[in-house]
Amino acid sequence: MNKFTPIIPLACLLLAACGSDNDSNTIVTPVPPTPDPAPMQYEFKVTAINLTNAQPLSPLGAALHTSGQFWQIGEMASLELEQLAEGGDNSGLLGLPVVNSSASSEGAVGPGQMIELMLTTTSLMDQKLSLVSMMVNTNDGFTGLNSIDVSQMSVGDYAKMTTRAYDSGTEANSEQSGSMPGPADGGEGFNALRDDVDKVAMHPGVVSNDDGLSTSVLTSAHKFDNPLMAVTITRVK
Amino acid sequence: MKAKLLSLVCTSSLLAMSVAQAADIDVKITNLTQGIYFTPILVGAHNSDAHLFQTGQTASDGLQAMAEGGSIDALSATLDSINANTLANPAAGLLAPASSAMGSLTTTQDNTTLSIVAMMLPTNDGFVGLDGWEIPTEAGTYHIYLNAYDAGTEANNELVVDGSGAPGTPGIPASPGMAPGTQGSGLTTTESNMMVHIHRGNVGDDEAVGGKSDLHNTVHRWLNPVAKVTVTVK
Numbered sequence: 001m002n003k004f005t006p007i008i009p010l011a012c013l014l015l016a017a018c019g020s021d022n023d024s025n026t027i028v029t030p031v032p033p034t035p036d037p038a039p040m041q042y043e044f045k046v047t048a049i050n051l052t053n054a055q056p057l058s059p060l061g062a063a064l065h066t067s068g069q070f071w072q073i074g075e076m077a078s079l080e081l082e083q084l085a086e087g088g089d090n091s092g093l094l095g096l097p098v099v100n101s102s103a104s105s106e107g108a109v110g111p112g113q114m115i116e117l118m119l120t121t122t123s124l125m126d127q128k129l130s131l132v133s134m135m136v137n138t139n140d141g142f143t144g145l146n147s148i149d150v151s152q153m154s155v156g157d158y159a160k161m162t163t164r165a166y167d168s169g170t171e172a173n174s175e176q177s178g179s180m181p182g183p184a185d186g187g188e189g190f191n192a193l194r195d196d197v198d199k200v201a202m203h204p205g206v207v208s209n210d211d212g213l214s215t216s217v218l219t220s221a222h223k224f225d226n227p228l229m230a231v232t233i234t235r236v237k
Numbered sequence: 238m239k240a241k242l243l244s245l246v247c248t249s250s251l252l253a254m255s256v257a258q259a260a261d262i263d264v265k266i267t268n269l270t271q272g273i274y275f276t277p278i279l280v281g282a283h284n285s286d287a288h289l290f291q292t293g294q295t296a297s298d299g300l301q302a303m304a305e306g307g308s309i310d311a312l313s314a315t316l317d318s319i320n321a322n323t324l325a326n327p328a329a330g331l332l333a334p335a336s337s338a339m340g341s342l343t344t345t346q347d348n349t350t351l352s353i354v355a356m357m358l359p360t361n362d363g364f365v366g367l368d369g370w371e372i373p374t375e376a377g378t379y380h381i382y383l384n385a386y387d388a389g390t391e392a393n394n395e396l397v398v399d400g401s402g403a404p405g406t407p408g409i410p411a412s413p414g415m416a417p418g419t420q421g422s423g424l425t426t427t428e429s430n431m432m433v434h435i436h437r438g439n440v441g442d443d444e445a446v447g448g449k450s451d452l453h454n455t456v457h458r459w460l461n462p463v464a465k466v467t468v469t470v471k
Contacts, residue, residue, distance in 0.1 A: 049292055049293035050293075050430075050434075051292055051293075051434045051435040052430065052434065052435065052437070053387065053428070053429050053430045053434060053435075053437045054429035054430065111429055111430035111432075111434065112293055112389070112430040112431065112432030112434055113293070114293050208440075210424055210440055210449060211440050211454070219425065220393070220424045220425060220437070220440045221425055221427075221429050221437075222437075223437040223438055223440070224435070224437050225384075225385070225435055225436065225437060225438050225460060225461050226384075226435070226460075226461055227384065227435060227461070228435070230292050230293070
C-alpha cells in the first residue's frame, strides 16, 4: 500500500535556482556507445467488481496519462465524457491525446461481476490512472477513478479503493422511457443536446417508479448507493 | 451454489508466521443511522485468508442466517473452528440508531485481520460489514467507516412478516423502534445481484396500510456509511 506524495524540500529548489559557478576543468573521457537496452516495460493490473444490484456498467475503460483529468466537479463535461455518461462509449475518453496507454473490457460488467484489465507503459514518471464506466440504467450517471497517481508504486504494491457515482449534468434525469440505453429501457444513448445543469456533480441517485416518479421506467431494483465498484490496482511489472 | 463457505485455508507460509503477535484491542461500534437497528454484532480477529463475507461472492449459509435473521451462531462457530478471537454481541442485543457498543479482544497467533458483521433492521437481508481489515501493529486509535451490504440471498420485498428471519423465508422479521406499515403488496420478488453487494437502500412508502412496502420512506432509509468503528490498539 503505497501512495507517497513526494515533497520537494525548499532547500532543493533554492539550490537548483542558484545555478553553477563551478570552474574546475574536467577531462571528459568519451564513453563508448552502448547498445540501446530494450525499453523498460511497466505493467498495472486493474480488477473491478460491480457492487450495484441492477446497474450493469458499460465496458470499463482504463487509461494511463501523465496530465489532465477526465472530469472535475463543478466543471462542464467534455464531449468525450458526455458520450461515456449518456451512451456508455469510452472510446472518446480513451482516445484523448493525453492518454498513453489504455484498455477496455469487451462487454458490460454485470452486477456482481468482476473484470480484470491490464495496462502497460514504458515510462512510470508522473503516470496517473483513470477508470470510467456508465451506469447504463441511468440518464447520464457514471463511475470511476480520476487521475490516481501510480508513479510511486513498486512491483507488487497494490492499492484498494472504491468508486462513487457521478452525474455528468448533460442530460436531465427523467428516467423516462426511451431515454436510457441500459436493459431497463433500451432507449437512446448519446445525444448532443444538453438539457441539464451542464456541470459535473455527485449523482443524486435514481428515484424509480416504485419511489414515486410516476413517469420513470426504473424500479426499486435499479437504485444504488455509494460505492459502486471495488477496485484493486496492482503494479505487476 | 452456497458453497463459498468461510475460507478455512490456513497457509503456513513463513511470512504469516513471522507476524504472529498477540495484541490487546478495544473495538467500539457506532450505529450512524437515524432509524436502523443493528442485531447482535459479531467481531472476529482471524487469519488474513479467512473472510466472513466478500463482495462479488455468494454468501455462506452462516452469512445468510445472519443477514436474514440476525443469528450469529453459525458464523461464530466457524470463527471458533479456525481459532479466531471473537467478540460476540457487545451491545447485548440490538444496537439502536446513533448509539454505540464497545468490547475488547486479545488476538493470538496469526489473527491479524478484523471482520465485523451485524444485520440491519428493518431490511430483508441487509447487513453492516467490515471484511478483513488489517489490524495495525502500532499502538494507537484508528477509525473505520462501514457500508451497508446486501447478502444477495433474498428479494427486498420490504414486507414485515413474523418468522421470516429463517433463511429462505421472504420478509423482514421485525421492525424495532417503529411499528411497520401493514398489507403492503411487496416491492419486488426477485434479486438481481445474488452476490454480496452494496445495499441499494430501503424504499418504503407513506402508506400505513397497503402500498408496496411495509417500511416508512421518511424513517427507514440511510446512506453510506452506516457505522463507525474505532479500534484502539494497546
